[in-house]
Amino acid sequence: MNFALTTLLTFLLMEGITWCTHKYIMHGFGWFLHEDHHQPGYPHVFEKNDAFFVVFAVPSILLFYFGIRPELNVLFFIGLGILFYGIAYFLVHDVLIHRRFKWFKNTNNQYLKGLRKAHKIHHKHLGKPDGECFGMLFVPLKYFKKVQ
Numbered sequence: 001m002n003f004a005l006t007t008l009l010t011f012l013l014m015e016g017i018t019w020c021t022h023k024y025i026m027h028g029f030g031w032f033l034h035e036d037h038h039q040p041g042y043p044h045v046f047e048k049n050d051a052f053f054v055v056f057a058v059p060s061i062l063l064f065y066f067g068i069r070p071e072l073n074v075l076f077f078i079g080l081g082i083l084f085y086g087i088a089y090f091l092v093h094d095v096l097i098h099r100r101f102k103w104f105k106n107t108n109n110q111y112l113k114g115l116r117k118a119h120k121i122h123h124k125h126l127g128k129p130d131g132e133c134f135g136m137l138f139v140p141l142k143y144f145k146k147v148q
């Protein structure tokens with residue numbers, strides 16, 4: 001398969017994988033690490049939740065390692081898709097939604113506003129079992145209607 005297409009497909013697939021890990025792992029047995037992210041106010045610079053960045057970096061690192069051995073192969077481009085998704089997730093979730101860095105402050109983009117709204121609703125739930133909006137980049141259409 002075309003390498004660029006592999007990267008793109010991996011990126012798209014990562015949204016589904018993220019939805020599942022968020023719902024079943026982070027809100028499941030991994031809740032002890034994700035819990036502080038659901039506390040209002042985010043009092044700390046680093047959260048225990050940040051450990052998931054390290055966890056999710058491992059498959060990507062392995063794919064890069066085996067993706068150039070013995071020569072450049074498809075695994076490298078799968079790793080690239082995961083890396084790009086990780087960067088997008090960080091920019092959207094940590095910078096845009098939670099404002100951990102004050103990079104782009106005033107946005108009037110409808111997609112970005114709907115996206116914030118959806119994730120704020122995810123954060124309305126402070127406990128482990130209930131929840132909604134586990135995804136990140138693909139926002140259900142109804143949240144765009146609410147912003148207008």
Ligand SMILES: [Zn+2]
Binds near residue numbers: 022026027034038122
């Ligand atoms: Zn959550």
Ligand SMILES: [Zn+2]
Binds near residue numbers: 036037043044046047
């Ligand atoms: Zn904390």
Ligand SMILES: [Zn+2]
Binds near residue numbers: 037093
């Ligand atoms: Zn969040």
